[in-house]
Amino acid sequence: MIQTLAGRAFITAIIVVGAWLLPGPVAHAQRLVSIEGAEVNMRSGPGTGHEVLWVLNKGYPLKVLRRQGRWLEVQDFENDKGWVARALTGRTPHHVVKSRIVNIRKGPGTGHPIIGQAEYGEVLRTRSKRRDWVQVERAEGQPGWVSRRLLWGW
Incomplete structure (x- = not known):
């Protein structure tokens, strides 16, 4: 099932109890990207043949985990992972x-x-x-x- 960011945030807000905990220090700087399109699909794998996990809205920031061809494996602020087309991301800070x-x-x-x-x-x-x-x-x-x-x- 495809959920929009608004629906996802509402569901997660109900589940989340307590403060958000950031991971410990990392050895290298994290590369961040943001969504450039109005709505972009985050998929289960690198390609349009993979299942759509989430629909992300413009500006949504993501941490890049790795690159595979024209796709980026990314992680969001809730530690959810997926893949987005690199061409649909940018470096505008959000x-x-x-x-x-x-x-x-x-x-x-x-x-x-x-x-x-x-x-x-x-x-x-x-x-x-x-x-x-x-x-x-x-x-x-x-x-x-x-x-x-x-x-x-x-």
Whole structure:
């Protein structure tokens, strides 16, 4: 069965209990890509003949595990693995919200006023970083700052 990212995030939000734990240190830098198309299929293997596992929306960040021809084996913020066509990915930095709800602030710090909120699984365009904060922009164009520990991506 094919699920959209929105349905997947809702189901996962119900299941997830506690904070997201990042893996330990790695020996080399991780290469990240983001989805360039409006909707891209993540498949069980490298090729269109393989089963569609998920449908990923524009900007969705993924960690590249390996490359095979024109395909990338990738992993998302929930550690799900699959394959996407390399031509449908890019290097535009994005983050995905890994906490149930995060505050979007006017500036980089808890002393700045809250100007909005984002929910688990929401993809945010990365604009800049400052220490432990990331300046993001929502799909509808609202800019703001979110604590880096609440996000996964660039």
